[in-house]
Amino acid sequence: MEGSSAGVRKGAWTEEEDILLKKYIEKHGEGNWHQVSSKAGLNRCRKSCRLRWVNYLNPNIKRGAFEDDEVDLIIRLHNLLGNKWSLIAGRLPGRTANDVKNYYNTHLLKKNVDRSFDPDLRLNPSDPKFNTKVIKPRPQILSKKNFVICSDEYMKINTMAAAESTSTPTSNNFLDENGEIMWWENLMMNEDEVDYHQQQGLTDDIDLSVLGEQTANEKLEAIDEDNCDTLGELYLDDELWNVIDP
DNA sequence: AAATTATACAACCGCCGCATT
DNA sequence: CAATGCGGCGGTTGTATAATT
Numbered sequence: 001m002e003g004s005s006a007g008v009r010k011g012a013w014t015e016e017e018d019i020l021l022k023k024y025i026e027k028h029g030e031g032n033w034h035q036v037s038s039k040a041g042l043n044r045c046r047k048s049c050r051l052r053w054v055n056y057l058n059p060n061i062k063r064g065a066f067e068d069d070e071v072d073l074i075i076r077l078h079n080l081l082g083n084k085w086s087l088i089a090g091r092l093p094g095r096t097a098n099d100v101k102n103y104y105n106t107h108l109l110k111k112n113v114d115r116s117f118d119p120d121l122r123l124n125p126s127d128p129k130f131n132t133k134v135i136k137p138r139p140q141i142l143s144k145k146n147f148v149i150c151s152d153e154y155m156k157i158n159t160m161a162a163a164e165s166t167s168t169p170t171s172n173n174f175l176d177e178n179g180e181i182m183w184w185e186n187l188m189m190n191e192d193e194v195d196y197h198q199q200q201g202l203t204d205d206i207d208l209s210v211l212g213e214q215t216a217n218e219k220l221e222a223i224d225e226d227n228c229d230t231l232g233e234l235y236l237d238d239e240l241w242n243v244i245d246p
Numbered sequence: 247a248a249a250t251t252a253t254a255c256a257a258c259c260g261c262c263g264c265a266t267t
Numbered sequence: 268c269a270a271t272g273c274g275g276c277g278g279t280t281g282t283a284t285a286a287t288t
Contacts, residue, residue, distance in 0.1 A: 010257085010258075011256095011257075011258090011281090011282095012256075012257080012282085012283095013256090013257090031274090032273095033273080033274070034272080034273070034274095046273080046274085047258080047259090047274090047275090048257075048258080050274075050275085051256090051257065051258085052256090052257085054275090055255095055256075055257085056256075056257095083277065083278085084276095084277090085276080085277065086275080086276065086277085097275095097276075097277085098255080098256075098257090098277095099255085101277075101278090102254070102255050102256085103254090103255090105254095105255095105278095106253065106254055106255075107254090
């Protein structure tokens with residue numbers, strides 16, 4: 001059964017173990033983790049081998065401090081998705097889910113980062129409560145019936161812009177003319193956020209007509225669970241799911 | 247300088263979904 | 268249909284290092 005293997009090494013990996021694992025994967029590729037330890041001459045369980053590769057030895061991993069745009073994206077995606085670290089990491093080339101989780105828990109959790117997209121909750125940094133209260137990700141209810149969506153033409157243009165961008169390695173984000181990632185906000189704004197954008201005069205590229213008169217609870221009731229994937233508190237249809245995780 | 251506390255992050259654990267038998 | 272094994276995920280812990288007292 002899981003985790004019942006006795007006599008295998010635990011704890012920090014030695015340089016020799018790293019070399020053995022690296023050499024094995026360079027020769028045979030990733031996968032078949034149950035065979036890796038024996039074939040590579042390692043006295044480690046399959047999970048330990050996989051984790052060491054995925055989180056540390058893989059040459060594609062990006063080292064060093066998180067850049068400002070990465071932090072910004074983590075905050076925005078966490079606000080949207082909650083603790084879906086692998087999904088969030090999937091939008092950050094070279095960053096692992098463990099890295100993102102660790103960064104969030106140590107650098108962002110104790111700050112009021114989740115307030116940043118809710119104008120009703122946003123505080124002035126001088127407010128004594130600014131660094132004390134933690135706001136959980138708000139449920140976002142989305143379905144083909146009611147989420148705000150850009151036109152196909154708009155998506156094409158922004159996908160092309162993303163593909164042509166040299167500053168952003170991924171081609172799956174939607175960028176504005178300044179190279180800012182914006183798909184998350186255009187596709188997933190709730191009514192409060194739409195109101196805020198209207199106040200700020202930022203509604204040009206948003207189709208507001210689909211919001212209609214529904215309250216949040218009515219939207220929740222309107223969701224056909226058979227047609228939507230469930231992701232924690234977030235309900236996604238296939239179309240939107242493909243945007244987040246192509 | 248030593249002791250204590252806080253921080254960062256590597257690693258482990260238990261659980262889950264899926265495929266296979 | 269149930270049992271089993273696998274890869275993968277998120278929560279949590281352990282520990283080395285840095286900062287503070």
